[in-house]
Amino acid sequence: MGTKAVDESADTAEAGAETEVDLKKAEGADGAEKAGQASAEADAAVADGELADDAAADDGADADEDDLDDEFEAAAGDTAASSAGVGQGAGAVVAAALGVVGLSGGWLGTVASARESLIGQLKTSQSATVAQQVQEVYGDSWKTTALVGGLFALAALVIGAGVLVRPAFGEPGRVQAPWIKSVAWAGVALGAIGLVLAIAKYTNVLLGLPSTS
Numbered sequence: 001m002g003t004k005a006v007d008e009s010a011d012t013a014e015a016g017a018e019t020e021v022d023l024k025k026a027e028g029a030d031g032a033e034k035a036g037q038a039s040a041e042a043d044a045a046v047a048d049g050e051l052a053d054d055a056a057a058d059d060g061a062d063a064d065e066d067d068l069d070d071e072f073e074a075a076a077g078d079t080a081a082s083s084a085g086v087g088q089g090a091g092a093v094v095a096a097a098l099g100v101v102g103l104s105g106g107w108l109g110t111v112a113s114a115r116e117s118l119i120g121q122l123k124t125s126q127s128a129t130v131a132q133q134v135q136e137v138y139g140d141s142w143k144t145t146a147l148v149g150g151l152f153a154l155a156a157l158v159i160g161a162g163v164l165v166r167p168a169f170g171e172p173g174r175v176q177a178p179w180i181k182s183v184a185w186a187g188v189a190l191g192a193i194g195l196v197l198a199i200a201k202y203t204n205v206l207l208g209l210p211s212t213s
Contacts, residue, residue: 085177088163092183095160099190102153102198109148117141139209146201153194160187 105113120136128136163184167176200206 085180088166088176089180089183091159091163091166092180092187095156095163095187096183096190097187098152098156098159099187099194102149102151102156102191102194105145105149106152109145109152112148113141113145116144134209142207143202146198150195150198150202153191153198156187156191157195158191160184160191164188 117137117140120138120140124133124136161184163180167174197206
């Protein structure tokens with residue numbers, strides 16, 4: 001009887017020890033599983049952080065590219081505006097110069113007048129009347145000078161007016177430089193005066209031929 005009780009106690013102790021070992025193994029497995037889950041979660045968090053950093057870097061690169069594009073567009077706009085201003089300024093100066101030539105006649109008017117006078121002398125016979133000689137030698141020559149001056153004056157008037165109306169067909173809100181307007185208006189004024197004088201001389205309203213009677 002005593003031996004049997006001792007054996008049962010030993011079996012009970014051994015079963016309790018095995019149960020405790022199994023519990024510890026189970027706890028160890030649960031701990032390992034939890035540790036694995038925690039490690040996986042940490043890796044996922046790191047990956048998410050890296051993705052977020054990459055996305056932020058991409059956004060920063062896109063923002064830098066957009067800024068560069070804006071700078072390039074602004075620089076191109078400034079270049080185009082400068083080119084347009086240079087062209088308008090040159091047109092205004094040309095208009096004013098043509099206006100001065102329209103008033104003075106220029107070398108081209110002088111050559112054309114001399115040529116017409118020579119032609120008149122060659123065409124006029126010695127038997128022609130004084131009125132015919134004056135008309136052929138002087139009258140036609142003066143009309144040629146007036147015609148050439150009128151053409152220069154008309155060119156000055158057209159170019160100057162074109163410079164003044166150019167901003168209406170350009171970029172809205174862009175203001176034309178004051179000096180360009182001033183020079184263009186000078187060209188228009190000189191051209192208008194020269195054109196009026198040329199027409200008056202060509203029609204003999206101004207400085208007509210003297211009477212030969």
